[in-house]
Amino acid sequence: MTGRLARRVGSRLTAGVAVVWAVFTLVFLVLRVLPGDPVSLAADADSGGAPPSPATLAALRAQYGLDRPLWQQYLSAVGDFVRGDWGTSVVTGRPVTTTLLDAPPSTAVLAVSALALGAVVAFGLAFAATYRPNGIASRVIGQIPSVLVSLPTFAVGLVLIQVFAFGLGVLPGFGDRTPASAILPAVTLAVPIAGYLGQLMASGMREAAAQPFVDVARATGASDLTVHLRHVAPAAALPTLSALGVLVGSALAGAVVVETVFSRAGLGRLTQQAVAAHDGPVMLATVVVSAAIFVVVTAVVDIVGPLVDPRARSTS
Incomplete structure (x- = not known):
């Protein structure tokens, strides 16, 4: 071993x-x-x-x-x-x-917040879509992840700024001076993440719900909610973990748009400014650092995955 x-x-x-x-x-x-x-x-x-x-x-x-x-x-x-x-x-x-x-800490806070929020929303959508799979509400909710994935990130950001910053005035729309200023950018970046993860989790839960161990759990007298929480939902854990590397890459790419829309300092906006100014040394460094972060996260996930799931371990 x-x-x-x-x-x-x-x-x-x-x-x-x-x-x-x-x-x-x-x-x-x-x-x-x-x-x-x-x-x-x-x-x-x-x-x-x-x-x-x-x-x-x-x-x-x-x-x-x-x-x-x-x-x-x-x-x-x-x-x-x-x-x-x-x-x-x-x-x-x-x-x-x-x-x-000066750039990575701000982008790291944004990316981690978006990943956490996206995962929570994705789990809720996947759970609701698979708990009563034949119901009308479940079918409608099951389409939401596809909609979230298709929404343009910059458009989501502009709508959130218009509603919550200009319209309601409850959240800052630009800058990064206060913790509250990270809420709208994190929500914007979390939207496509929630859509992608929601599709992945729902697929894993549907496959798990058809397995014999679920029937055995129901035969013991456990309620549908208990079976779904304890036996069906955990089946989505490994696919979600495996997708972490892709999601980190998506978050880094999305940070370019989000940090520009919300005027936040960070790795994404620094890359955008370097491209616009033809600043080769900065552009080279930001892209390579982003690639290195993606590679490290993907490698860690690839190494940890077989340790978490015996099925993946047997094929590695």
Whole structure:
């Protein structure tokens, strides 16, 4: 068992490093072929809009290593990234590591809140849809997750701002100065998560309800509610755990939209600003860090899953 677990951890670690390296390489190459010159943009900003001189542009390109052959830039970038030297923002002039330290905590709070809220709502929807599967109410509720998945995140955010911030005035609509300011963004990000998880949980509960052990539980005299809570609902736990990696990736992607709509500082908004400003070092770091977070969560779930469920353990 210990040897199998060690091999599994080693395999996932190797695969994770390969994925992060592939993401780094892809983003590095994309940044080199994108239209627009970040050095020219930075020079324009420094000169107050006046056209920068060729000498100024050459000096800046030399400063950022953009005057060297592409393969030298790549090898230098890989070595610097591994050592923790992620460069300097072309726009702000601040070290990228310093810029990134300010972003993840806010995004982490948003993502964890959205995942927790989405899981609670998803369980409620799945339970209601499968408890009395032949009822009209259950059938109607069973369609709600599909609707939630299809709703555009930015549209949900704008509606929530209009209703609860501008209309009722009960919650702040923008910024991140108070804990209450995280409520609307978390709800917005939780909507597609609840839809996806609701579909997954409902499917797992329906499959479990058809298993013989459920009939045995009912034969002992247990009520339908007890059977559903103790025997049917737990069957949705493993699929939900397995989906955690996908959900984290979805939350990170959704944070780009949500943090922009609600004017919140975070990893998503930092990525959006870096893309808009052609700030290559910041863009590269944010995408790679997001990929690394996704890889770590997915690997942990993949390792823990077989330890939780014997059925998955036998096939791993």
